[in-house]
Amino acid sequence: DVKVTQSSRYLVKRTGEKVFLECVQDMDHENMFWYRQDPGLGLRLIYFSYDVKMKEKGDIPEGYSVSREKKERFSLILESASTNQTSMYLCASRSTKGGGETQYFGPGTRLLVL
Amino acid sequence: AQKVTQAQTEISVVEKEDVTLDCVYETRDTTYYLFWYKQPPSGELVFLIRRNSFDEQNEISGRYSWNFQKSTSSFNFTITASQVVDSAVYFCALSATSGTYKYIFGTGTRLKVLA
Numbered sequence: 001d002v003k004v005t006q007s008s009r010y011l012v013k014r015t016g017e018k019v020f021l022e023c024v025q026d027m028d029h030e031n032m033f034w035y036r037q038d039p040g041l042g043l044r045l046i047y048f049s050y051d052v053k054m055k056e057k058g059d060i061p062e063g064y065s066v067s068r069e070k071k072e073r074f075s076l077i078l079e080s081a082s083t084n085q086t087s088m089y090l091c092a093s094r095s096t097k098g099g100g101e102t103q104y105f106g107p108g109t110r111l112l113v114l
Numbered sequence: 115a116q117k118v119t120q121a122q123t124e125i126s127v128v129e130k131e132d133v134t135l136d137c138v139y140e141t142r143d144t145t146y147y148l149f150w151y152k153q154p155p156s157g158e159l160v161f162l163i164r165r166n167s168f169d170e171q172n173e174i175s176g177r178y179s180w181n182f183q184k185s186t187s188s189f190n191f192t193i194t195a196s197q198v199v200d201s202a203v204y205f206c207a208l209s210a211t212s213g214t215y216k217y218i219f220g221t222g223t224r225l226k227v228l229a
Contacts (some may be wrong), residue, residue, distance in 0.1 A: 009157075042221040043205070058216075088157060101147040101209045103217060105159035 003027070004106035006091055012112045019078040021109050023091030030096045032074035033103060034058075034066065037088040049074055081113045116141045118208050120220035127196050128228050135191045135223045137206030143167075146210040148182065148189045153203040153222070165189065196227045 007022035023032065033048040035058075045058030047066040055066050063085060067075040074093075078085055088110050092103040117140040127133045139148065150162040163173060165182050173180045177194045193200055206220040 040221070043217075043219045045216065048216075090157075090159065092159075102149065102161055102164050104161060105151070108157035108159075110157070 004091060004093055004104050006089075006106040006109050008109050009107060010110050010112075012114065013078075013081050014114055015082060017078075017081050017113075019081050019111070019113075021076040021078075021089055021091075021111070023074045023076070023093075023106055024072050025074075025093040025104070026072065027093065027095065027104075028071065029093035029104075030071070031094040031103075032068065033092040033094070034064075034074065034076045035090045035092065036060070037090055037108075043090065046076065081111075083113050085111065086113045087111060116143075116208060116210055116218045118206050118218050118220040120204075120206055120223050122223045123221075124224040124226070126226040126228060129198060130195050132192060132194050133196050133225065133227075135193075135204050135206075135225065137189045137191065137220060139187050139189065139206070139208045139218075141208060141210045143210035146208060149207040149209070149217070150180065150189075150191050151205045151207065153205065155202070159205065162191075193225075196225075198227050198229050201225060201227045 003026045005024050013019050030051045034046045035043045037043050044060050046064050047058050049055045049068040052071050065077045088108050090108045091106040094103045119138045146167045148165045151159040152162055153159050170182050179192045181190045203222045203224045205222045208218045
């Protein structure tokens with residue numbers, strides 16, 4: 001079974017703090033993704049990574065950065081957290097082999113910025 | 115432009131009723147994939163099915179079935195004899211080969227199954 005884990009299920013931070021969200025997958029997938037999910041807005045892509053040390057901006061990258069130093073780990077960084085970054089953050093991974101298109105998601109991190 | 119529309123925001127049914135969740139998509143690509151995911155209250159998106167654009171066969175998995183019709187650009191999901199555990203938000207998604215990294219998600223349909 002594909003396993004995608006995220007470092008925290010719930011997180012409370014203060015405005016201005018630097019926040020790290022970690023995602024780890026155990027299936028040797030090349031691609032990894034970070035989304036945020038907000039009521040009424042659905043899932044929006046923040047950043048994705050084709051492979052190690054490769055990253056591309058998604059639809060809403062402002063205020064975020066990412067790091068992919070190892071294939072299994074993809075980190076989302078909020079350089080200076082703001083209240084409008086309160087959201088559910090979902091990580092996903094996907095293999096590029098065999099035409100596989102399926103993204104597998106982690107359990108999500110609910111972030112509250114006070 | 116690529117788009118996925120789930121027009122039903124919320125559906126409530128009584129246990130054991132059948133329910134169909136609609137998904138309509140738009141793409142100009144001839145090769146694409148369609149997906150359904152379930153998001154229970156715990157928050158994790160659980161993969162249910164993937165269908166590629168060349169395979170229009172309907173699929174049945176237990177109480178779940180999917181009807182893919184290219185002629186109407188629809189990929190509908192039916193739950194037969196619904197159960198309380200089916201209560202969740204269901205997302206339909208499109209992945210077209212012209213933007214292979216990107217999923218286009220619908221806004222989701224919240225299904226409430228009442229005992």
